[in-house]
Amino acid sequence: MTESPDEPTRSDGGVVSDDVYASEEVGEQYRDTVYRELDYDDLETAPQTAEYPKRGRLEPFKEADLPKVPKVSHIVGPSAIMLGASLGSGETMFWPTLIAQYGWTLYWAFWVGVLTQFFINTELQRWTMATGESIFRGYDRINGVWPWFFLAAGFFHLGWPGWAAGGAQVLANWAGLANPSEQWWIIGVASMVVIWLSYMAGPVLYNVIEKIQIVLMALAIVFAVVLIFVVGSAGELVNVPSGAVSFGALPPQNELDIATFLGGLAYAGAGGYINLSQGVWSREKGYGMGTYQGRVKNPLRGATPERIYDGFAFEPTETNLRRWRGWWKVTQREHFLTFVIGLLVVATVAMTITAQYVPPGTNVVDDAIGMWVNVIIPQLDGLTATLLYAVIFIALFSTQYAIVESFVRNSVDILYQGYGRTHGWDLSRVFLGLLTLFTLWGIAIIFATGTMGLGQPWILLVIGAAIAGVMMWPYNALTVILNTTHLPEHTQPGWARVVAMWWATGFFGFFSVLLIGAQLSGPVGLSAFSTSINVVDSGLGGYLLWLFALVVQVYTMYVSARAKLNASGTVTDAEEASGFLS
Numbered sequence: 181m182t183e184s185p186d187e188p189t190r191s192d193g194g195v196v197s198d199d200v201y202a203s204e205e206v207g208e209q210y211r212d213t214v215y216r217e218l219d220y221d222d223l224e225t226a227p228q229t230a231e232y233p234k235r236g237r238l239e240p241f242k243e244a245d246l247p248k249v250p251k252v253s254h255i256v257g258p259s260a261i262m263l264g265a266s267l268g269s270g271e272t273m274f275w276p277t278l279i280a281q282y283g284w285t286l287y288w289a290f291w292v293g294v295l296t297q298f299f300i301n302t303e304l305q306r307w308t309m310a311t312g313e314s315i316f317r318g319y320d321r322i323n324g325v326w327p328w329f330f331l332a333a334g335f336f337h338l339g340w341p342g343w344a345a346g347g348a349q350v351l352a353n354w355a356g357l358a359n360p361s362e363q364w365w366i367i368g369v370a371s372m373v374v375i376w377l378s379y380m381a382g383p384v385l386y387n388v389i390e391k392i393q394i395v396l397m398a399l400a401i402v403f404a405v406v407l408i409f410v411v412g413s414a415g416e417l418v419n420v421p422s423g424a425v426s427f428g429a430l431p432p433q434n435e436l437d438i439a440t441f442l443g444g445l446a447y448a449g450a451g452g453y454i455n456l457s458q459g460v461w462s463r464e465k466g467y468g469m470g471t472y473q474g475r476v477k478n479p480l481r482g483a484t485p486e487r488i489y490d491g492f493a494f495e496p497t498e499t500n501l502r503r504w505r506g507w508w509k510v511t512q513r514e515h516f517l518t519f520v521i522g523l524l525v526v527a528t529v530a531m532t533i534t535a536q537y538v539p540p541g542t543n544v545v546d547d548a549i550g551m552w553v554n555v556i557i558p559q560l561d562g563l564t565a566t567l568l569y570a571v572i573f574i575a576l577f578s579t580q581y582a583i584v585e586s587f588v589r590n591s592v593d594i595l596y597q598g599y600g601r602t603h604g605w606d607l608s609r610v611f612l613g614l615l616t617l618f619t620l621w622g623i624a625i626i627f628a629t630g631t632m633g634l635g636q637p638w639i640l641l642v643i644g645a646a647i648a649g650v651m652m653w654p655y656n657a658l659t660v661i662l663n664t665t666h667l668p669e670h671t672q673p674g675w676a677r678v679v680a681m682w683w684a685t686g687f688f689g690f691f692s693v694l695l696i697g698a699q700l701s702g703p704v705g706l707s708a709f710s711t712s713i714n715v716v717d718s719g720l721g722g723y724l725l726w727l728f729a730l731v732v733q734v735y736t737m738y739v740s741a742r743a744k745l746n747a748s749g750t751v752t753d754a755e756e757a758s759g760f761l762s
Contacts, residue, residue: 199499200249200506207250212387213257214466215475215486218244226493230750233311233493234666236321241311241493247471249506252513257390258461259518262301264393265450265582266519267400267575271527273346277548280534282431284416287423290527296687297450298520299680300652301458302512303659303673308459309468309507310671311491314593315459318662319655326658327594333651334453338587341622344368344375345629346549347576353553354569365630369623371577375584376619383483385476385611386464389585396578401522403571404529410564416532430713450582452648456655457586460593468507469494476589479608488596488607496670501756504671509759526575533568584622588615650692656685657736664743669750670757677761678740685736689729697722 223242226232233241275290307318319326348368357363382388408414450457463470474486494500537556538544544551552572557565592611600610660681663673673681697711697718709721718726 200502202248202250202254206248207254210250210254210466213384213464213475214247214471215473216247216466216471217474217486218472220487220489223492230747231496231668231670233491233668233671234321236666237324238317238321239490241491242489243495244469244472244492245497246468246494246500246503246507247466249503249510252510252517255465255467255510255514256394256518257465258305258458258467259301259515260394260397261390261461261582261585262450262454262458262515263397263519263522264578265454265586266523267397267526267578271523272530272552272572272575273548275527276530276534277544277551279531280538280542280544280551284419284423284531284535285426285429287420287531288426288429290531291424291524292427292687294520294523296680296684297455298516299677300656300659300684301455301519302515303663303677303681304455304458305462305467305511306663306671306673307659307667308462308470309511310504310667311493312463312469312471312473312489313459313491314463314597315456315659315662316590316594317491317597318459318666319658320598321666322658322662324598327598330453330456330651330655331591331594333647334456334587334590337452337647337651338454338583339621339625341368341372341580341583341625344371344577344580344622345626347371347573347580348626349549350553350569350573350576353557354566354573362630365626368626368630371580372584372619372622372626375581376615378581379612379615380478380480383478383481385478386461386589389581390465393578393582396574396581397518397522400526400571400574400578403567403574404526407564407567407571408529408532410567411533411536411560413529413532413536416535417528419535420528450586452651453590454582454586454648455652457590460589462511464589467511468504474607476592476611477608479606479612483608485606485608488601496668496751496754496757498753498756501670501753504757505759505762508757508762512761526571530571584615584618588618646695649688650695653685653688653692653732656681656688657732660685660740661736661743664740664747669747670754672744672747674758674762675744678744682733682737682740686733689732693722693725693729697725 220242223244226241226243228235228240232243235241278286304315307313307315311318316327316330319330345364345368348366348371349364351367352364355367378392379385379388462468463473464475469492472489472492474488477483477485479485494504533556534544534551537559538551539555542555544555552568557568560568588611592607592614595614596605596607596610599605600607660673660678664678694711694713697709700706700709700721701711701719706721708719709725710719711722711725712718715726
């Protein structure tokens with residue numbers, strides 16, 4: 181949707197409500213995403229002063245005004261896709277399994293992980309709102325190696341279609357196939373084909389995914405609320421408060437599957453490469469300066485291509501500063517109400533069911549899908565079992581849907597921005613091509629897994645989850661460094677958010693070192709690299725790993741704190757842009 185003719189793109193410097201907030205008519209345009217085309221070449225180049233973002237190693241920013249602020253109800257979308265990516269991972273698989281295996285004392289790690297990802301995700305979209313660029317382009321302004329690093333890590337995270345495989349296994353049992361443990365791969369292949377075909381439903385590819393995911397999420401949440409009453413697990417909620425305050429409580433390290441636990445931390449939300457999509461989806465939706473960037477169209481529908489440019493920057497006039505505060509408020513609210521609340525409801529319901537129906541001492545940590553299909557559902561009657569099958573299948577299918585979308589959109593952005601744009605690539609055709617290749621790759625893996633004895637779906641999920649947790653460590657550090665060193669004072673994160681990102685870096689760094697140490701000392705056989713939760717019982721190589729983590733943490737804190745202090749007082753009336761958790 182292009183902008184209404186009466187919607188100005190340059191402010192007059194005055195500040196009245198009409199200058200800050202969009203009209204109902206203009207705000208409703210965001211429901212189908214917004215693209216306001218500007219004559220990019222005629223825009224003034226933003227000066228390299230303290231009032232504007234630093235260009236780093238790439239092209240300078242072009243100057244334009246920040247668009248007016250719509251209502252929260254107008255911009256719901258990116259967080260719904262993120263919620264869809266989360267429900268089938270941590271929320272119905274990893275965390276219910278961990279609670280069933282180790283008890284409610286781990287619940288603290290779940291809600292801390294969810295809130296941590298709230299800060300991570302909104303910081304990832306900060307760069308997009310302020311500049312119109314994806315987070316990958318922001319990383320590229322620091323060092324060109326980072327986007328390619330995350331592209332490779334993203335493939336190892338999402339290249340294994342475990343969610344499609346898991347959903348297929350659930351549906352095969354639900355449908356009563358003669359031999360679901362062997363025939364599930366047929367459904368898995370069909371689900372990948374359905375996902376590919378769904379992209380053909382509209383001219384703007386993002387709009388299709390958003391609408392489907394919103395419907396799936398609404399169904400999942402409604403079914404989950406009904407389920408807790410019909411299953412009769414509501415009594416388990418009395419254990420939630422004590423588990424929520426059991427900070428730091430962990431099982432003995434020799435009993436804790438660290439890969440599954442790290443996967444649970446990464447998937448207390450979407451996790452890994454998927455989180456990095458938050459900025460790209462925000463750009464497609466038209467958040468902030470992303471309004472001026474083109475959307476990926478469907479070339480098979482004859483849609484007119486839209487261009488993606490280098491970044492934009494806005495002059496810190498009083499109007500723009502108040503618009504920034506408004507944008508930041510509504511996007512935070514959208515993410516909290518959709519993502520955080522949705523996760524807490526569905527995941528907690530799933531945990532109550534596993535806590536009640538998995539017999540004590542049963543080993544379920546090695547196969548969460550089998551836990552639902554073989555342990556819990558056989559204990560339920562027909563209608564209740566059907567409802568639970570529906571919730572688990574929707575959760576797994578929506579996650580695979582979001583994974584395909586996330587991997588392709590992120591990877592296309594990296595390929596196009598890093599190489600394709602300067603070589604005349606057609607962005608939409610690149611998207612369709614990679615979508616097709618990734619779908620075929622997923623089909624091949626599902627076929628091999630289901631017919632050649634290469635493993636069960638849960639193995640694929642644990643591999644991807646562990647990689648997701650490890651890759652979150654460096655990008656948490658990079659994000660807080662980028663947002664403090666390259667953004668001007670009025671768009672920088674406030675101190676509370678800087679501290680939250682320091683926490684996120686240390687949080688994922690700690691458990692990443694535990695996982696790396698466990699893999700080096702276990703399967704690899706380098707016992708000197710063993711790591712311990714209490715640190716002091718680590719091997720000599722383990723101490724080196726902890727030292728490296730400490731160096732990363734200190735460097736991240738030093739660079740971002742220095743940038744915050746140096747920026748203080750450099751923009752007149754910067755406080756006009758600040759607000760709660762700015």
